[in-house]
Amino acid sequence: MDLEASQISEDELDDELVGQKIGGVGITSSLYGAYKDRDPIILGAGLLTGTLFPASALGVISAKSPRTGGLTHSPFTLKAGMELKYTGFDYVVIVGKSKKPVFLWLHDGVADIQEASEFWGADVWNTTDAIRKSMGDDLIQTLVIGPAGERGSDLAQICVNYWASGDCWGFGKVFGEKNLKAVALRGMGLLEISDPEGFVDQCFEVLETIKGGAFAGKSGVEDILTAMGEKDAKEWIAPFVHRHSACYNTPYPTNTFVYLNENPKTLAEPTEQEPGFLINDVGALLTLKRAGLSAESACRVLKACAKYGIDPCAVAELSARSGQKDPDKIEQSFVDLKGTVSVPEGGKFSSWAPMQPLFADFGLSDESAYGDWWVRRQALAYLFGIHPIFANMAPELSEELMIEMFNKGTGLDLSQETLDQAIADVCL
Amino acid sequence: MFVSNVQRFSLPVQLSGYGQMAGIGFKNADMNFYHSYASINQKLAWGVNLHYGEDEASILPRDPIPLRIPRIGVYTGSGTSHSWLWFVELFDRMLFHDLVFLTEDMVREGVVQDLDVFVISGGDTIRIAEGLGCEGAGELESFIRGGGLYIGSCAGAYLPLKSSKQYLDRFNFVDIKIANLSKTLPEVKRLHSKASTAYGCDFVYHPVREDVRLRTTGKKPFTSVESLCAPLYGGPSMVTGRDSDVLAYYQGFTEKTIFLVDESFAEKTLVGKVAAARTAMGDGHLYLFGPHFEHPHFPMANHLVATAIFWDMKRERINRKSSDGEIILEGAAKKKLVLDIKREISNARIVSVGLEAIPVKWIIGCKTYEPEKIRVFLEAIWKRINRLERSGGFRLQKGADEQLVALACQVRQILREMKSRIDDRLDTQDLAGDLFSSLRRLTMLFLQVYFDSYACNLEAGSEIL
Numbered sequence: 001m002d003l004e005a006s007q008i009s010e011d012e013l014d015d016e017l018v019g020q021k022i023g024g025v026g027i028t029s030s031l032y033g034a035y036k037d038r039d040p041i042i043l044g045a046g047l048l049t050g051t052l053f054p055a056s057a058l059g060v061i062s063a064k065s066p067r068t069g070g071l072t073h074s075p076f077t078l079k080a081g082m083e084l085k086y087t088g089f090d091y092v093v094i095v096g097k098s099k100k101p102v103f104l105w106l107h108d109g110v111a112d113i114q115e116a117s118e119f120w121g122a123d124v125w126n127t128t129d130a131i132r133k134s135m136g137d138d139l140i141q142t143l144v145i146g147p148a149g150e151r152g153s154d155l156a157q158i159c160v161n162y163w164a165s166g167d168c169w170g171f172g173k174v175f176g177e178k179n180l181k182a183v184a185l186r187g188m189g190l191l192e193i194s195d196p197e198g199f200v201d202q203c204f205e206v207l208e209t210i211k212g213g214a215f216a217g218k219s220g221v222e223d224i225l226t227a228m229g230e231k232d233a234k235e236w237i238a239p240f241v242h243r244h245s246a247c248y249n250t251p252y253p254t255n256t257f258v259y260l261n262e263n264p265k266t267l268a269e270p271t272e273q274e275p276g277f278l279i280n281d282v283g284a285l286l287t288l289k290r291a292g293l294s295a296e297s298a299c300r301v302l303k304a305c306a307k308y309g310i311d312p313c314a315v316a317e318l319s320a321r322s323g324q325k326d327p328d329k330i331e332q333s334f335v336d337l338k339g340t341v342s343v344p345e346g347g348k349f350s351s352w353a354p355m356q357p358l359f360a361d362f363g364l365s366d367e368s369a370y371g372d373w374w375v376r377r378q379a380l381a382y383l384f385g386i387h388p389i390f391a392n393m394a395p396e397l398s399e400e401l402m403i404e405m406f407n408k409g410t411g412l413d414l415s416q417e418t419l420d421q422a423i424a425d426v427c428l
Numbered sequence: 429m430f431v432s433n434v435q436r437f438s439l440p441v442q443l444s445g446y447g448q449m450a451g452i453g454f455k456n457a458d459m460n461f462y463h464s465y466a467s468i469n470q471k472l473a474w475g476v477n478l479h480y481g482e483d484e485a486s487i488l489p490r491d492p493i494p495l496r497i498p499r500i501g502v503y504t505g506s507g508t509s510h511s512w513l514w515f516v517e518l519f520d521r522m523l524f525h526d527l528v529f530l531t532e533d534m535v536r537e538g539v540v541q542d543l544d545v546f547v548i549s550g551g552d553t554i555r556i557a558e559g560l561g562c563e564g565a566g567e568l569e570s571f572i573r574g575g576g577l578y579i580g581s582c583a584g585a586y587l588p589l590k591s592s593k594q595y596l597d598r599f600n601f602v603d604i605k606i607a608n609l610s611k612t613l614p615e616v617k618r619l620h621s622k623a624s625t626a627y628g629c630d631f632v633y634h635p636v637r638e639d640v641r642l643r644t645t646g647k648k649p650f651t652s653v654e655s656l657c658a659p660l661y662g663g664p665s666m667v668t669g670r671d672s673d674v675l676a677y678y679q680g681f682t683e684k685t686i687f688l689v690d691e692s693f694a695e696k697t698l699v700g701k702v703a704a705a706r707t708a709m710g711d712g713h714l715y716l717f718g719p720h721f722e723h724p725h726f727p728m729a730n731h732l733v734a735t736a737i738f739w740d741m742k743r744e745r746i747n748r749k750s751s752d753g754e755i756i757l758e759g760a761a762k763k764k765l766v767l768d769i770k771r772e773i774s775n776a777r778i779v780s781v782g783l784e785a786i787p788v789k790w791i792i793g794c795k796t797y798e799p800e801k802i803r804v805f806l807e808a809i810w811k812r813i814n815r816l817e818r819s820g821g822f823r824l825q826k827g828a829d830e831q832l833v834a835l836a837c838q839v840r841q842i843l844r845e846m847k848s849r850i851d852d853r854l855d856t857q858d859l860a861g862d863l864f865s866s867l868r869r870l871t872m873l874f875l876q877v878y879f880d881s882y883a884c885n886l887e888a889g890s891e892i893l
Contacts, residue, residue, distance in 0.1 A: 108774035110767065133851070136779035136844035186778050 001104060001111060003178055004096030008111050013090055019412050023047030023090070025073050025382035026422045028062035031093050032071055038095035039064065041174045043084060043143070043183065046385015050085035050248070051191060052203040053405055054210060055387040055397070057247040059084045061143070065169035066154045068343060073426075074158070074350050075166040075381075075388045077247040078255075078280075080141035086187030098179040103131065107186045116181040123147060123307040124159045125274075131184050143183040146309025148334065149176035155337055157311040163255075164281045164306050166352030166388065168344070172309050194411030202408060210251060210396045214360035220244040220256035224282050224389070227358045230289065237285075237295045240264055242276060250387045251394075255280045258299050277303040282389070283351055287316035293325050300327040308334050313351065314341040345371045348427060349378040353388035362395045379423045461487070461731040465522035468738075472497045473525065473886045480738070487731075488738055489649050497526050498741040501543040503584070504872040505532035507555030508548075509795060510804040511582065511661070515547050515733075516875055517724040520812075522734055525883040529872040532559035540571040544742040548584030549722060550661060552793040556583060557595035565598035572601070573710025575742040579733065582663035585716040586632075589664070593628045602707045602714055603669035608633055608697050614689045621796045622662065623688045634662045635694035637686045640719055642703050643679040649739035650675045650704075656728040657682060658703075658719035665701035665718055675732075676704040678718070704732075706740070713740040756884075757822040757829060765829050766817045769874070772836030773813070777806050779843040786850055790860035797860060802843070805867040809874045816878050820888065823880040828873060835870040842866060 001008050013027075021027045024046035031042050041063035048056040059081030065072040075081075084092075088109035098113070101120040105112040119127045124146040132140050141161060148156035149172030156172025159165055175181070193199045218227075220241065225233035237256070242264040244253035258264065259276040270276075277299055279285055284305070288298035301319070304327065305312035318339045319330050344351035355374045357364060364373055374392075381391035384402050391397060399419060406414045464487040471484055472495060481490030488495075500519065504512055519527060530539055530546075540546050546568070548556065560568070568588075572578050580587055588601035613631050616623040624633040640660045644650045656676075668674055678698040681687075687694050703718045715736045721729040757765060783799040790797045816822070822829075842863045846856045 107778060108770070110771045110774050112771065133848065134844075135775070136847040137782045139782065140778075188777060188781065 001092065001094045001113065002096045003094065003098035003102065003113065003180065006098070006113055008113070010111075015412065018047075018410065019414070020418065020422065021425070022383045022406065022414070022419070022422050024049070024058070024060050024385050025062060025379070025426045027091055028060055028073070029071065029426050031091060032062055035093050035095055036064075039174075040093050040095045041171065041178070042094070043092040045081060045085040045090050046381075046383060047406060048402075048409070049385030050082040051193070051409070052200055052249065053386075054203065054207045055247075055250040055252075055390040055394070056385050057081050057250050057387045058381060058385045060382050060385075061158060061167065061171055063169070063171055063174050065171070066173045067170045067341070068347055070347060072169040072348055072350075073382055074169055074171055075352060076143060076158070076160050077166075077250075077387055078141070078160050078163065079139075079248050080143060080160045080185060081385065082248040083141040083185040083187060085191070086189050087185050088187055088189050092183075094178065094180065097177065101179050101181050103180070103182040103184055105135070105184045107184075108188060119181050120150065121147070124309045125162050125307050127182055128161050131182060135184065135186075137186060139186065141185045143185070144309070145172045145175045145181060146307060148172055148308050148310040150181075151335070152176055153310065153334075153337065155311045155314045155341075157305075157309055159306055159309050162306060163278045164284070164302070164312050166350035168311055168313055168341075168350045168352060170311070172311075193409050195408045199405070199408045202405065206396065206401065207251065210394050213394055213396060215252050215358070215393045218359060219253045221254070221279050221282050221285055222256060224254070224354065224358055225286055225289075228282075228286065228354055228356065230286060233286075233289065236289060237299075240276075240295055240299060245278070247387055250390050252390055254282075254387065254389045258295075260296060260299055260303070277306070281312050281352060282354055284312035284316040287313065287320055291316070291320035291323075291325065293327070297325065297327045301330050304331040304334070310334055310337070311341075314339075317341045346375040346427060349375065349382060350388070353378060353381075353392055356392070357395075358389070358393045360393060360395050375427055376423060379426050383422060383426070461727045461734075462521045465524075465731075465734045468495065469497065469523035469525065470886065473523075473883075485738075487652070488735060489651055491739075493743070495738060498524065498544040498737050499526045499528065499542065500524055500737070501528045501530050501540055501546040503535070503546065503548040503556075504529045504868055505535065505556070506559035507553070507557075507583070507793070508551040508868065509583075510801050511550035511720060511722075512547075513804060513808045513871070514720060514722045514724055515549055516808065518722050518730045518733060519879075521724075521730075523886070524734075524737070525879055525886055527875070527879040529876050531872075532556075532561070532564060535560055535567055536563040538567050540567050540576070541574070543571065543576060545577045545579065545737050546571060547579045547722075548581075548587060550582035550584070550663070550720065552795050553583040553586040554593070554595055555793050556587060557599060561595075562598050568599070569601060569709075572712035572714060575711035575744060577712060577737065577740045577742065578714045579717070579736060580714065581717040581720050581722055582661060585666075585718055586664055588714055588716070589666070601709055602705075602716070603671055604702070604705060604707070604716065605667045606632060607665040607667050607701045608635065614693050616688055617690065619686070619688050625662070625794055632662075632664075633689070633697075634660075635687070635689045635697045636681065637661055637688060639682040639684040640698065640703075641679045641682055642676040642719065644676045644704075645674050647673050647675055647706070649735045650732055652735070653728055653732060655679060656726070656732070658717075658721050658726050658729040659723050660719045663718035663720065664716075665698045665703065666705060666716065668702050668705050668707075672702075672705045672707040674702050674704075675706050675715075677701065678703045706736075712742070715740070753826040754823060755826050757824060758820075761829075762817075762822055765822065765833070766813060768833045769809070769836055770813055772833065772840050773806055773810050776836070776840045776843050777803065777810060779840070779847050780806060783843070783847060783850070788850060788856070790857055792861055792864060797864060802863070802867065805871045806839075808871055812874075812878050816881060819881050819885050821881065821884065822877055823884045824877045828877060832870070832873055832877065835866060835873065839863065839866050839870055 028042040028044040057077045059076045061074045087106040101116040103116040128142045154170045157167040222234040240258035242259045245255045246253040256279045261272045262275040381388045478485045478495045624631045707714045780802040
């Protein structure tokens with residue numbers, strides 16, 4: 001999609017590319033190479049995204065990071081990864097800068113560039129509301145920026161609907177520079193699978209196997225924090241927890257919804273229009289907790305980040321460094337917030353997924369092995385479209401299984417050597 | 429940008445017509461019905477001589493005369509519901525491709541005289557009669573007397589029955605009485621809005637909905653089937669006079685039958701009464717079906733509709749009037765039209781799916797419309813767009829392309845306005861009438877382009893099966 005020329009062209013995905021690069025980040029990286037002179041930002045679905053394979057929720061954004069200057073990748077989940085797949089577009093390359101604010105509307109194999117001047121300046125929440133209202137559908141998934149992206153902050157994040165995403169690379173700034181306010185996604189198509197019955201049967205078998213895995217009985221960000229060694233996390237956040245929710249087809253609910261303006265124990269519909277907030281960024285919450293913020297203050301900071309479209313992990317890290325604990329003051333600092341924030345291991349994949357195994361040990365004997373293991377595990381998740389946090393919980397989702405599912409789904413013949421090469425290519 | 433690869437985990441090519449039935453639960457024998465008629469129609473389009481009961485046409489009763497492609501008119505005018513699309517689905521599956529979609533104005537203008545067959549499906553009978561008026565009734569009578577075949581199901585079956593009621597009294601074509609007519613209403617157990625319709629001082633009541641079991645009489649041309657199922661959605665049970673052949677009686681119910689009144693009362697009203705009749709009028713015939721024989725989930729009943737068409741279609745060939753304003757759209761212009769239609773229909777589908785989750789209904793005339801009906805029209809277009817895209821060129825009337833896009837745009841706008849108003853808890857009844865009227869016109873226009881283009885390609889020798 002050439003925003004400068006306001007032109008759209010389409011290409012078929014060829015077998016050879018899939019056979020070599022698999023999908024997801026393998027192909028977005030390849031496309032980045034092909035278009036890199038035009039400063040592209042690329043959306044992609046993993047090979048299994050949107051299927052019945054457990055945790056097949058991940059979509060990926062690839063672009064040059066304003067923070068590191070290198071090619072980096074961010075996951076987006078909730079229902080947005082799946083919805084991208086169902087729009088009929090596996091990959092979307094966005095180049096050029098639009099003359100005026102626009103949003104992209106991808107639906108059922110049709111890609112449209114739409115005027116977004118009326119949303120420009122609006123925060124993430126109002127933008128998603130306005131897009132859904134104008135298109136007449138509440139199920140539209142949005143990748144959207146807020147004021148941070150419009151103002152060119154290196155810390156700007158592309159949010160998903162109303163909530164944070166795994167964008168820790170400043171991709172919100174890339175959207176803003178392109179005058180791209182949002183990408184709206186909705187599709188009602190079907191997926192075609194080479195061996196549908198075999199594939200679906202195996203998906204159910206895998207699900208049955210992993211349901212009894214190490215994460216059984218756990219839920220939400222608080223249990224993830226506990227698994228990361230934050231023993232009092234559950235107690236800390238408990239007074240605000242309203243419910244847990246999972247991303248598309250993901251067996252573990254990685255998201256915790258907290259009520260800040262209502263009693264979370266109430267069973268009735270909330271009377272407040274914005275009763276609370278969905279926490280899906282474990283790292284940001286952990287940093288704020290360790291900085292000494294109360295659970296309520298931490299949640300208020302995260303909510304403000306999501307509305308402003310700024311990376312909550314970066315905000316948490318910079319606030320912790322400055323010693324600021326007042327959520328209002330932290331929010332007021334967004335406009336001019338700058339600073340260097342830490343880059344995850346390998347500098348390619350988002351730190352949104354904790355850099356350690358969760359609940360299960362994956363056969364790792366000591367922490368020194370976590371770095372290499374995490375990079376390879378994330379590469380696998382980003383190639384196949386697996387929820388990157390869940391990938392760290394379920395050793396049952398092995399590389400051998402992924403290869404088997406690839407072959408069942410595509411009818412092609414993926415080998416371990418090709419997978420190794422694809423992983424090596426995206427980790428370069 | 430890369431689109432989904434059809435070989436991968438991606439969107440399949442959406443096939444329409446014959447190719448689309450695999451996977452919806454039909455047995456091979458059921459599929460054979462469609463294949464048989466599709467084969468006949470394809471051969472006829474290629475100019476192959478076929479005779480009733482022989483070779484490819486062995487599915488039909490024997491007759492020494494040669495077969496020819498029937499020109500079929502589908503009534504889509506005022507008063508119709510969405511069920512005329514079931515006839516379209518049947519015709520598409522069986523490759524009946526010489527179709528004309530008619531509004532009440534077109535009937536009144538005499539377009540029916542160019543047809544071999546004219547079908548009217550469900551809806552509001554009185555509104556259909558009102559729309560067609562005296563001129564329409566006259567044209568219809570003249571068409572049938574001149575050798576044409578009229579097929580009416582549900583509302584289309586009530587239309588030509590004897591009646592003294594305003595508007596209907598112009599259509600007293602056959603001496604058949606309505607058996608489900610009463611001065612007093614039986615006690616309704618469920619679905620009150622579907623259980624009866626006022627009919628002057630009386631009521632036409634509908635004792636059951638969904639599947640009913642039928643027994644054929646073995647009379648020609650329904651000689652190949654002894655019993656079958658078909659769905660009943662308010663169609664008549666009938667008592668015939670001497671002039672009519674009974675083709676099928678209501679025999680009983682199935683586990684899918686929904687009883688709107690007491691079961692014994694339903695049995696008394698339906699069982700043993702006529703479900704399908706054939707009546708001669710002048711040189712032509714009327715087939716009246718209480719249940720929807722054209723419903724796409726009932727291959728056996730569909731087979732009987734196709735048999736009736738070939739058996740009693742007008743025997744004399746009508747020369748098709750060539751149209752001066754016809755154009756063939758190809759290349760970039762065709763591609764742009766497809767994209768423009770896809771865009772609007774996709775947008776409309778997305779809103780309509782959302783509406784289906786909202787408890788809202790509209791009353792138009794004497795019929796209740798639920799949001800689910802919106803998508804019946806949209807899907808009829810959506811599932812055929814890709815096939816149309818792959819065809820050689822679009823045959824359409826000059827200006828029809830712009831009209832199509834404008835209508836699709838209008839439908840999308842009304843739907844979005846409707847959703848917005850519902851969100852704001854405002855009334856949408858005024859929009860509903862416009863919506864269904866626009867949907868009907870849009871679908872009719874699209875399908876005309878679809879079948880005209882299809883016929884063009886088929887006659888040019890394209891292999892469809």
